[in-house]
Amino acid sequence: MKITFELADGSEIVADAEPGMRVKDAALAAGVPQITGDCGGNLSCATCHVLVTDDWVEKVGQPGEMEDVMLDMTAVARQDHSRLSCQIEMTEALAGLRVRVPE
Numbered sequence: 001m002k003i004t005f006e007l008a009d010g011s012e013i014v015a016d017a018e019p020g021m022r023v024k025d026a027a028l029a030a031g032v033p034q035i036t037g038d039c040g041g042n043l044s045c046a047t048c049h050v051l052v053t054d055d056w057v058e059k060v061g062q063p064g065e066m067e068d069v070m071l072d073m074t075a076v077a078r079q080d081h082s083r084l085s086c087q088i089e090m091t092e093a094l095a096g097l098r099v100r101v102p103e
């Protein structure tokens, strides 16, 4: 399945993902800039910040309590559809997911 990362400069990177994979890991494998995932997905760095595009918000769902706290520590201020990509697990329902990468 594919995940499209929309970059701030208008370009896109399409990453491959398998069910069960975290969106953060797909971003790292595809070399998406700005997503560094410094803590390895342990919810302690907020360097995996993405903005879920409108069409996908419902399917992706809302952040959990800890993630919500960490979203206040992102380098780029959080927005309505901010998520930490290490906390989004790919499922068949998310095939074709599109997220924006904050600058």
Ligand code: FES
Residues within 6 Å of the ligand: 024, 036, 037, 038, 039, 040, 041, 042, 043, 044, 045, 046, 047, 048, 070, 084, 085, 086, 087
């Ligand atoms: Fe550190 Fe997501 S990789 S919070």
